[in-house]
Amino acid sequence: MHCPDINPRRSLYFDYKVYPAYSAGVGTQFSQRCAVVIVGAGPIGLVHAIYLASFGIASIIIEAEQQVSEGSRAIVFTRRSLEILQQVGVAQRVTEAGLEWCFGNSYYRAQRVFRMESIHDEDDRFAPMTNLQQPCLEQFLVDAALANPLIDMRWGNKVTNILQRSDHARLTLETPTGCYELEAQWVVAADGARSALRSLLGLKLEGAAYEGRFVIADIRTQLDLPTERQAFFDPPWNRGNTVLMHREPSDIWRIDYQLPSHETEEQALAPDSLRTRIDAQLRLMGVENPQWELDWCSIYSARALTLASYVQNRVIFSGDAAHLLPIFGVRGANTGFQDSNCLCWKLAMVIKGVAPQKLLDSYDHERVAAAREIIAEAGKSTRFMAPQTPGQRLLRDAVLSLSLSQEFVRPLYHWRTSKPHDYRDSPLNTQVDDDGLIITGPGNGSPLLNIRFGVDDYLFDHLGASFHLLYFTDEPVIPGAVIVEVEAVRKEGIPIQIIAIGMQTAVKGAQLSLPDVDGRVRAKYGMKAGGAYLARPDQHVCARWLDLGRADVHRAVNCALAIH
Template identity: 65%
Template sequence: MHKPTTEPRPSIYYPYQVFKPWLPSAHGAQPRRQVVIVGCGPAGMVAALELARLGVASVLLSAELQVSQGSRAIVFTRRSLEILQQVGVAQRITDNGLPWRFGNSFYRGQRVFRMEALHDADDRFFPMTNIQQQYLEEYLLDACAASPLIDLRWGNKLTRLEQLDGYARLEVDTPEGPYTLESDWVVAADGGRSGIRSALNLQMEGASYEGFFVIADIRVDLPLPTERLAFFDPEWNPGNTVLLHREPHGIWRVDYQLPPGETPEEALRPESLKQRIDAQLALIGHAGASWEMDWCSVYSARTLTLPDYVHGSVLFTGDAAHLLPIFGVRGANTAFQDSQSLAWHLAFVIKGLAGRKLLANFSAERVGAAREIIDEAGKSTRFMAPPTRGFKLLRDAVLSLSLTQEFVRPLYHWRTSRPHEYTESMLNSRGDDNALFSAGPAHGAPPQNVRLGASDFLLDHLGGGFDLLYFTEAEAIPAPLLQVVEAVRARGVPLKIVAIGAAQPVAGADLTLGDADGHVRRRYGVQASGGAYLLRPDQHVCARWLTLDATRLQAAFDAALPR
């Protein structure tokens, strides 16, 4: 019998709420479900919310009775907030988080590199926003509770999964005993120690780096801006790296590498934590500052991924699918992209709008994204924590030269997480004008936001299905294009036409956005005479044209929705 703790987790700033468990005796016989999501972290909840937006119901299982302990993921990228805007929680994050765009690297008391993330007037969100994961989970939980299509079950732990002919049977334990639940599909969002991954005997590919890192969240008053601070080879931690991040509510994260041979148990002893945190505060000029511990943990750097995210009726997302170093804010930010992609691919298969081949595309795209991230993160990890004597010699040479030589300083760049571009996706249209564009998002890229007014942006109007951005100043969408659109809609495909450029509503369009100064057209690389983009439900570009006709539009849908 599963007995999750009913004691609120300790915290000096976050008021943990303990939820009541979902008990089978109160709900009677369980019909087969379309989707069961195992894991109620950010990856699982975003998957549930995105499925719900597309009309697909899900059961969301949480083995615990409260949100996760500790700040965990704290840095969320612009693209993550664009995804979270789609599920209705981005505004709460920006209202309560700390935006930032600069990162600083220090060596021997000197700032040797300053990273500046791009940000302009067309961006609704800052490049990065800091907020503790507990708050993110709280906001997502509120959104899940507001959806009639999400059945969230606290205190429900998956103990066994059996794949049968076209569905899965799950054994779920609760505080009053187990019950059986059948589902057409199972989403494994059960984290880095995924029990589902282990039960299916699946092996990840990649590398694990030796050594450990400590995360310590402390409350301390430091008069410093919200910027990433990285200290290389400090006197108190020779040969290693220390990171500092500011969080809301007066909390600071101290993240430091341990010397070889030190165990996690040794590192988390109170006297060890105090000595090292005091030393780091002294390094930044605040010796003797009073501080209070909230949460601490130990992690290691790993660059691993499953080679396939689809196994029968089970689909993997987030840390259950891959394990990535946190350098470059890759963990939760990658999980949001995973879950957004998984949800629309799976929803379209469930609704019969495409064949199972679409799920193979989900896996290929997201495995490709993970491998790109692994390549980038591996470079950052080898610089932050050199795995061999040779890498250490190279890193130390860069450190030394950076004190006087400008040309080596960009090697400190930490390769921030960025959205993957599905350049080779099988969903991209091969007969469009992608190669003829000189600007704008290309095949597989996410869209570019554009400011339309004081608090009005292009991406505010997109999402929930396919979006056809049709640039025109004409009075109406051409009839042949509308015939294709209506035929696609008749199949049940959610599709919206957004006319851009005209001053008055365009007949046949669902929405008309003016572009009197041509700014949107310039951002998207189209001419005043017209042009068009087709965005998938995850908003990535699957086709773009300088001129569009009905035949080419139909071909794009045929490619994007394989039977």
């Protein structure tokens, strides 16, 4: 019998709620098949469910526990993640509760040797980075999911078996009162690093598991320091190793410090060991008499691994269930949100019958390639943070030593922050447009630019669960040929909206008109009047034209849906 812990988890800043276990299915005769079952109610699984609901797709979320996750875990969310979280309605709560930042500092022997700045300009609604503990984000997402009639959340249910058929999968679920079965057209595996579904299907991750281990400790203390990422190399109390620090809301500080190779986890997490090392780090930062309380601690090992394919018949993997990425560069959850952003609209279109099942092949193509690119970048950061060989350590130590006096080596400290992936070689990008002729603006496969149109009015505020045709115009009417193209798309059940950019008054034929009095939007997008961008429902560009009058919008949409 599955018996999850029903005692609220202890925390200095978060009030854990224990949800009742779902057991209504126990003892009933199986009869109904649902569209989507999502296994895992972490941030990625919850985003999947809410995002699918925006397309009208119902889902069931299966979660083995009866409360949200323990400890800070993922704490840094990028601008692109906030743009995705805006699509599921929780970005405002995250920004209100979180701490924004754009600078990172690297220290060697108590001297700051590198200061990284992430760009933030007038057109950015969200800061480059926002710090917020994972349980807080999960709670916001849980609240949104529970309020959505298309989402059925089932706490305290553990997957113990799965059988796949050509058109569905059957799950066996264990609850505190017994077992039951559930069928689904599709199963989304978002059940984390220790994915039960990955184990049940006998799948193995490929890549490297690094030897460096870190203690993660959340402490409550008051430090008069800004919200900036702090990295300490070779500190006097932890010679040859690395320490990272982040400020979190509620006077919580996250300290990640590297362990000697010979030390066991039990030794590292012993109270005396934690006290000695955390005191030493705080003293290094100028705190003469450290006073703090421990909220949570754990051990982390750097890994750079991925499945070779995320689509396994009727089971689709995402987040940590699909790939495990080093924390250096805030890649884990942020990469998982991009998985969700890429997958959900495609799955919705397949379920609705407006796109063939082969559209899901592009999820594999785009996201496995993204993971492999991230792993290559993360490997560089990991080898610098935690050298794996004598040669790597020699090189790292040479950089550290030279950085005290030689500025040219200091950029090597850059931690290669997570960034939105460009699907430049996606099969969903049209091949008959003007992408190669347009010098500026986001190219095919890139996310749109979230341009500001007013004090609190940005482009992404107007984008929903559909394709979007951004048409740049000085005329009061959308050309008839464009309307015919768009109507042909709609007749096939494909959602698409025309957004006219340029005129101060409403443009006839467009679902939305946005002004561009000074031409700033056109300049950033590399457009003149008559040009256009076509964006997928995940806000990634799939076609752009200098003259929409001779463009085949219908053909480009079909390409983006793998309809050939």
